[in-house]
Amino acid sequence: MNNPDEMPARIAAFLAEQEPEWRDIEVVAYEVMTGGYSRLLGKAHVRHAEGEEVLVLRGDPPPGRALVDTDRAQEFEVITTVSDHGVRTPRTRYFDDAGQHLGTRALVIEFTASDSFLAYASSGGSLEGLNIKLADALASYHRLPVALLPARLERPADWNTYIGHRIDEWRRTADAHVEDLPILRYVAAWLDAHRPPEVPLTLIHGDLQSANLMLAPDGHFEILDWELASIGDPREDIGYFKAVAQIAPPDLLDDAGVMGFCDRYRELTGLNEAQVNPVTVAYFLILGVVGTVRRLLEGGAAYSRDENTLLASLFNLNSVVFGSGVWIDASKQLEPILAAMKGAM
Amino acid sequence: MLSKPTSDQMIIGIARDLREQVLPHLTDQPAVVVMGMIDQILRNLSVRVANEIEWMHREVAAIAAVAGRDPGSPQSLQLQHVVEWYGSVSRWLSAGIEAAYATGDQAEINKWRALIEARSAHEQAIMGSLDLVGRG
Numbered sequence: 001m002n003n004p005d006e007m008p009a010r011i012a013a014f015l016a017e018q019e020p021e022w023r024d025i026e027v028v029a030y031e032v033m034t035g036g037y038s039r040l041l042g043k044a045h046v047r048h049a050e051g052e053e054v055l056v057l058r059g060d061p062p063p064g065r066a067l068v069d070t071d072r073a074q075e076f077e078v079i080t081t082v083s084d085h086g087v088r089t090p091r092t093r094y095f096d097d098a099g100q101h102l103g104t105r106a107l108v109i110e111f112t113a114s115d116s117f118l119a120y121a122s123s124g125g126s127l128e129g130l131n132i133k134l135a136d137a138l139a140s141y142h143r144l145p146v147a148l149l150p151a152r153l154e155r156p157a158d159w160n161t162y163i164g165h166r167i168d169e170w171r172r173t174a175d176a177h178v179e180d181l182p183i184l185r186y187v188a189a190w191l192d193a194h195r196p197p198e199v200p201l202t203l204i205h206g207d208l209q210s211a212n213l214m215l216a217p218d219g220h221f222e223i224l225d226w227e228l229a230s231i232g233d234p235r236e237d238i239g240y241f242k243a244v245a246q247i248a249p250p251d252l253l254d255d256a257g258v259m260g261f262c263d264r265y266r267e268l269t270g271l272n273e274a275q276v277n278p279v280t281v282a283y284f285l286i287l288g289v290v291g292t293v294r295r296l297l298e299g300g301a302a303y304s305r306d307e308n309t310l311l312a313s314l315f316n317l318n319s320v321v322f323g324s325g326v327w328i329d330a331s332k333q334l335e336p337i338l339a340a341m342k343g344a345m
Numbered sequence: 346m347l348s349k350p351t352s353d354q355m356i357i358g359i360a361r362d363l364r365e366q367v368l369p370h371l372t373d374q375p376a377v378v379v380m381g382m383i384d385q386i387l388r389n390l391s392v393r394v395a396n397e398i399e400w401m402h403r404e405v406a407a408i409a410a411v412a413g414r415d416p417g418s419p420q421s422l423q424l425q426h427v428v429e430w431y432g433s434v435s436r437w438l439s440a441g442i443e444a445a446y447a448t449g450d451q452a453e454i455n456k457w458r459a460l461i462e463a464r465s466a467h468e469q470a471i472m473g474s475l476d477l478v479g480r481g
Contacts, residue, residue, distance in 0.1 A: 032375065183461055314382075328458075
């Protein structure tokens with residue numbers, strides 16, 4: 001997919017098979033896209049006798065070059081399900097399951113002409129009211145009944161088992177690493193000591209951050225990149241968003257935005273004030289990143305063992321270091337608040 | 346051996362040349378992203394090589410004091426030996442912080458947490474500022 005000389009012919013042949021009624025298919029432009037660390041991305045402008053299309057290809061990197069291993073078939077099914085149920089996300093069009101046409105296992109989705117939220121924000125675009133739109137976007141898929149979701153998504157037994165498993169993931173990550181990681185042990189112990197109230201488990205995005213948001217002309221967010229979707233605690237997405245925003249602003253859930261966000265999110269999901277509030281958002285700022293932390297550390301460990309030579313494996317360790325400072329600060333700030341809340345109950 | 350320019354000086358010099366002399370000539374976007382990553386990693390390394398042996402010794406002494414145990418000494422000052430010694434004493438810190446939370450004793454928690462904060466401070470100093478090149 002990174003070969004712009006080869007891809008137009010491959011795409012044209014693939015589309016001819018997928019859309020037999022299209023005549024005179026021509027890929028008039030193809031460009032390799034950046035924007036993510038995990039998948040190959042390409043954009044194709046396609047012209048045919050019946051019209052024009054702009055499509056985005058998301059494919060697996062060659063063996064040994066993938067930072068994280070995720071399932072394109074699951075991603076395809078999740079995107080199809082959420083877009084069929086009103087979630088704003090570019091729709092899936094095709095899936096080259098075996099990779100025989102596109103050179104690698106890849107899904108093809110519609111290109112969105114909406115603005116990158118990060119680009120919009122960094123160019124000084126107004127952030128007013130976007131905390132509310134963020135609540136709308138999150139609630140749009142957190143409200144979907146679990147029964148509607150693809151069967152290949154694992155269903156946890158119950159919230160307590162699930163959250164205990166997520167907390168233990170910090171310990172398992174430390175166990176699996178190439179050296180002892182006391183900061184991860186600290187985080188696990190702290191999270192265990194301060195568990196929040198239970199909520200129903202839902203579809204979670206798993207990588208909900210500003211870089212995966214597009215801003216449509218009507219002011220609503222579109223959500224990209226569902227490869228890490230799973231069933232979990234919906235507050236993980238909220239906390240994860242805030243965690244990444246500490247590295248890559250803007251933070252729509254800062255002191256000015258978090259209350260409005262929580263109000264709107266509770267209104268849309270039916271959760272109560274004990275379940276969703278600035279303190280639980282901060283708790284999940286820590287817990288919500290464990291999957292990413294594990295994957296990033298696995299990359300660093302593999303590099304250390306000479307099992308990979310990916311520069312990104314080294315580079316991404318800085319995100320873990322940055323996160324460590326955030327987790328420690330947040331845990332210290334939350335402790336007296338949690339103690340006061342416990343005393344008031 | 347020639348000890349000057351020091352390793353950290355050379356590394357930061359290489360990073361500067363890549364940034365100023367190579368990066369402006371790159372037009373391929375994935376290559377620009379890779380160069381941004383290399384620049385940050387080299388800047389991290391320049392801080393790390395200058396300080397890591399000293400910082401690991403300091404952390405070990407502080408952990409041993411709280412644990413009330415004798416950490417001994419590394420086999421030599423070679424980096425690999427110091428890293429192994431540091432790793433073995435780090436396990437005392439992991440066990441200490443988990444045990445403190447298990448008892449719920451706030452004074453114990455604070456004592457062990459101070460060591461966690463000291464470790465994090467060194468990691469932050471190595472990282473400097475973080476720029477997620479290539480995102481968005």
